[in-house]
Amino acid sequence: MxxxxxxxxxxxxxxxxxxxxxxxxxxxxxxxxxxxxxxxxxxxxxxxxxxxxxxxxxxxxxxxxxxxxxxxxxxxxxxxxxxxxxxxxxxxxxxxxxxxxxxxxxxxxxxxxxxxxxxxKGLWTKNQVIQVGNIKMYPDRLLVEAAGEEVRLAPKEYAMLKYLMEHKGMIVTRDDMLVRLWGYDYDGGDRVVDNHVKKLRKALGDSGKLIKTVFAKGYRME
CATH class of the missing domain: 3.40.50.2300 (Response regulator)
Structure with missing residues (x-):
């Protein structure tokens, strides 16, 4: 290609x-x-x-x-x-x-x-859906729906939500998200993760409650 x-x-x-x-x-x-x-x-x-x-x-x-x-x-x-x-x-x-x-x-x-x-490129087949609770993600269309309503997300929040949904039920640490979304050489603090999680929850409305904070560790989606 x-x-x-x-x-x-x-x-x-x-x-x-x-x-x-x-x-x-x-x-x-x-x-x-x-x-x-x-x-x-x-x-x-x-x-x-x-x-x-x-x-x-x-x-x-x-x-x-x-x-x-x-x-x-x-x-x-x-x-x-x-x-x-x-x-x-x-x-x-x-x-x-x-x-x-x-x-x-x-x-x-x-x-x-x-x-x-x-x-x-080429990581998702057409019409594939990732779902956690009432949140649905259609990766081939970069589309997110929460409780049946389309949600517009900034690129970082979209990538963060996708990563959390792919790891449903698992603890995703702040360090995991820093490496996955910002790269190995990012030398800023992990507060950037908390800031983006806050934005993501706000964008998802009531559905944002599906993203749970795990004290002193990170986040889990369930």
């Missing part, structure tokens, strides 16, 4: 290095060197994954991330020199899937890209 990735990076050396390193893979890159060009591409085309620098001429990476999330749940990875926790949390709140801080290993970046592509 071939993939089309949007690469938004204003440093020519980095962009060319990424494309050269992965030239033997089944990946086609569309490269934009400034944010305004990238926004035009986002509005006109569909991509399987996006690699976004944050600091760019024109629109910044956060604005591009918002534009992508307005139309798609494709994986988004930020390539950035910004390593501060507040910057990462802001990116995650906008819907990004991971951060790779410069300077980074090309091998690590390629592994992350392949992992996200595998997760987002």
């Amino acid at each position: 071939s993939y089309n990735i949007l690469l938004v990076e204003d440093e020519t050396g980095i962009a060319e290095g990424i494309m050269d390193y992965m030239k033997e893979s089944e990946i086609t890159f569309t490269w934009a060197a400034d944010g305004d060009e990238a926004l035009a591409l986002v509005y006109e085309h569909e991509y399987d994954l996006a690699l976004l620098d944050v600091m760019l001429p024109g629109a910044d990476g956060f604005e591009i991330c918002r534009a992508i999330r307005a139309k798609s749940y494709v994986p988004i990875i930020f390539l950035t020199a910004r390593g501060r926790e507040e910057d990462r949390l802001y990116g995650y709140d906008l819907g990004c899937d991971d951060y790779v801080v410069k300077p980074f290993s090309m091998a690590e970046l390629q592994a992350k890209i392949q992992s996200f592509l595998r997760r987002s």
Whole structure:
């Protein structure tokens, strides 16, 4: 299977290095060197994954991330020199899937890209349903229903709910969710998990009570 990735990076050396390193893979890159060009591409085309620098001429990476999330749940990875926790949390709140801080290993970046592509492609058959109580999830359509009503979730809350539903009856620790949803190299605190669980419960309304807090451990869905 071939993939089309949007690469938004204003440093020519980095962009060319990424494309050269992965030239033997089944990946086609569309490269934009400034944010305004990238926004035009986002509005006109569909991509399987996006690699976004944050600091760019024109629109910044956060604005591009918002534009992508307005139309798609494709994986988004930020390539950035910004390593501060507040910057990462802001990116995650906008819907990004991971951060790779410069300077980074090309091998690590390629592994992350392949992992996200595998997760987002071909993992679910048509009309498959995951159900816990009165919550139903249709992964092929990225659709969630609670008590028969459609629920709109941000990408992180959707991924969190899916993980909890897949592990019905099991304790899912905060560390489990940090690794699964934010990556092994995330160095922020686990309060980010609690914040997203709070948002998820609110979005689900009364059905949010199905997500139980396990004291000093994490969460369980039952």
